[in-house]
Amino acid sequence: xxxxxxxxxxxxxxxxxxxxxxxxxxxxxxxxxxxxxxxxxxxxxxxxxxxxxxxxxxxxxxxxxxxxxxxxxxxxxxxxxxxxxxxxxxxxxxxxxxxxxxxxxxxxxxxxxxxxxxxxxxxxxxxxxxxxxxxxxxxxxxxxxxxxxxxxxxxxxxxxxxxxxxxxxxxxxxxxxxxxxxxxxxxxxxxxxxxxxxxxxxxxxxxxxxxxxxxxxxxxxxxxxxxxxxxxxxxxxxxxxxxxxxxxxxxxxxxxxxxxxxxxxxxxxxxxxxxxxxxxxxxxxxxxxxxxxxxxxxxxxxxxxxxxxxxxxxxxxxxxxxxxxxxxxxxxxxxxxxxxxxxxxxxxxxxxxxxxxxxxxxxxxxxxxxxxxxxxxxxxxxxxxxxxxxxxxxxxxxxxxxxxxxxxxxxxxxxxxxxxxxx
RNA sequence: GGUGAGGUGGCUGAGUGGUCGAAAGCAGCGCUUUGCUAAAGCGCCGUAGUCCAAAAGGCUACCGAGGGUUCGAAUCCCUCCCUCACCGCCA
Numbered sequence: 001x002x003x004x005x006x007x008x009x010x011x012x013x014x015x016x017x018x019x020x021x022x023x024x025x026x027x028x029x030x031x032x033x034x035x036x037x038x039x040x041x042x043x044x045x046x047x048x049x050x051x052x053x054x055x056x057x058x059x060x061x062x063x064x065x066x067x068x069x070x071x072x073x074x075x076x077x078x079x080x081x082x083x084x085x086x087x088x089x090x091x092x093x094x095x096x097x098x099x100x101x102x103x104x105x106x107x108x109x110x111x112x113x114x115x116x117x118x119x120x121x122x123x124x125x126x127x128x129x130x131x132x133x134x135x136x137x138x139x140x141x142x143x144x145x146x147x148x149x150x151x152x153x154x155x156x157x158x159x160x161x162x163x164x165x166x167x168x169x170x171x172x173x174x175x176x177x178x179x180x181x182x183x184x185x186x187x188x189x190x191x192x193x194x195x196x197x198x199x200x201x202x203x204x205x206x207x208x209x210x211x212x213x214x215x216x217x218x219x220x221x222x223x224x225x226x227x228x229x230x231x232x233x234x235x236x237x238x239x240x241x242x243x244x245x246x247x248x249x250x251x252x253x254x255x256x257x258x259x260x261x262x263x264x265x266x267x268x269x270x271x272x273x274x275x276x277x278x279x280x281x282x283x284x285x286x287x288x289x290x291x292x293x294x295x296x297x298x299x300x301x302x303x304x305x306x307x308x309x310x311x312x313x314x315x316x317x318x319x320x321x322x323x324x325x326x327x328x329x330x331x332x333x334x335x336x337x338x339x340x341x342x343x344x345x346x347x348x349x350x351x352x353x354x355x356x357x358x359x360x361x362x363x364x365x366x367x368x369x370x371x372x373x374x375x376x377x378x379x380x381x382x383x384x385x386x387x388x389x390x391x392x393x394x395x396x397x398x399x400x401x402x403x404x405x406x407x408x409x410x411x412x413x414x415x416x417x418x419x420x421x422x423x
Numbered sequence: 424g425g426u427g428a429g430g431u432g433g434c435u436g437a438g439u440g441g442u443c444g445a446a447a448g449c450a451g452c453g454c455u456u457u458g459c460u461a462a463a464g465c466g467c468c469g470u471a472g473u474c475c476a477a478a479a480g481g482c483u484a485c486c487g488a489g490g491g492u493u494c495g496a497a498u499c500c501c502u503c504c505c506u507c508a509c510c511g512c513c514a
Contacts, residue, residue, distance in 0.1 A: 043473065047483040054483090057495040061441035074494040081494095244433085244470095369433095373452080375470080 001102050001362040017108045020115045020324035032101045039094035046087035049080050104213050107359040109324045110333045116323025129316035131340050132398055139343030140396040141274040147421055162279035169421050176415035178257055181284040185385055189305045191255035196235035198258055199226045204238040207364030209330035219261045228261035232285035233382045241364035244375055251290040251298055275389040282388035288381040295355050295379035303335045303353040306385045313409040315394050316340040332357040343397035348390040353383030
């Protein structure tokens with residue numbers, strides 16, 4: 001959520017920076033400001049009447065203690081009741097209207113984010129390793145089926161398309177990768193492990209920005225009161241919602257595993273083969289909460305922490321920076337990490353590392369006590385460290401051998417309990 | 424799920440209809456003094472919104488949340504949420 005004062009004072013700057021986004025409605029800003037004027041006018045009138053009522057009520061109390069008649073004053077207060085009622089309804093309605101619009105307004109890209117319209121405009125930042133040379137590379141579906149690692153048919157049978165069942169060594173590999181990721185980030189990168197609920201309240205989804213705009217992508221339960229988490233970002237970032245945290249805790253760094261549940265509405269047919277786009281997938285998420293002046297550096301180190309996963313696993317990857325037109329709703333700046341999947345002959349996004357600045361913290365009223373004693377909004381960041389399913393794809397496709405087996409990266413041997421998977 | 428108790432400022436904790444935004448203590452900040460790994464005295468010390476060109480200042484709202492009663496609500500009534508205790512059920 002953007003600062004209403006900023007919009008009020010510098011609407012042109014807000015509009016021009018928002019205009020570089022794919023979803024940047026400047027007309028929404030005009031609507032917000034129009035409501036703002038009406039809202040404040042109504043509020044001021046209401047407050048004046050409230051002040052008058054308070055003054056008269058005190059007067060009544062004083063007179064009564066002196067046993068004097070107060071009927072006239074009481075009538076005067078009563079005479080404003082209807083107007084106050086109207087003004088209360090008006091300010092409430094205008095406040096809600098304004099908030100609703102503020103909640104669907106995306107974040108401002110940082111000034112240096114490259115301006116562009118779509119994914120093709122995203123500049124390459126760096127890459128690691130090289131594409132492995134594999135003759136007649138098979139894709140992970142063929143590999144996994146021949147080795148009995150996943151059972152897509154039965155996944156579809158029990159839950160529908162977009163759900164996978166991992167079986168035998170396949171399930172074990174999933175668990176091995178998970179443990180490797182959590183150990184790496186907690187032991188070597190200094191993140192505190194969190195195991196949060198997989199269901200969160202609506203207000204948490206609003207806090208991190210999934211709602212109200214993207215409800216059709218989420219799984220709601222309990223009549224819309226609770227949602228299955230689409231990423232651990234939601235429960236973990238909201239851990240400190242409505243708090244004033246101490247800056248001595250900064251940077252707060254959490255690593256959390258959760259399954260992620262997404263409807264993927266509108267993505268049918270795009271990259272849907274095998275495990276690449278699922279309604280449920282596992283992910284280890286990294287979340288940081290820090291002071292505004294540190295968030296740029298924290299994004300760099302966060303991204304490096306996520307990259308290290310692929311580095312250690314020896315997988316070829318590249319880091320790209322999202323252009324303004326390709327950034328997510330709440331993002332001020334985002335790096336995507338894409339791993340090479342030999343069987344797909346394509347890069348797969350396994351991590352999206354984002355600095356939200358104070359966009360989320362405003363929504364969840366997450367503040368810290370600054371050195372000058374003032375309460376300020378924190379900056380929040382998160383990045384996958386990494387998504388499991390696509391990493392799984394890359395491990396299978398990169399490790400595949402001519403005899404049909406899969407060699408696992410050395411870092412996973414002890415977690416998995418073997419060096420390779422074969423029939 | 425049932426019964427009971429309770430939710431007040433960073434913390435502890437008073438306050439049951441009218442100068443209560445809220446006593447007191449602790450913590451924090453500032454000053455003074457003595458001096459040295461601290462003590463004492465004094466003062467300051469909630470959040471948000473809004474008004475004014477701005478500062479100073481004013482006003483409004485907030486005592487778990489939302490309604491209600493009243494000229495006036497932290498205080499009375501209703502609903503809900505949460506915490507604790509015990510009971511029931513249960514992985």
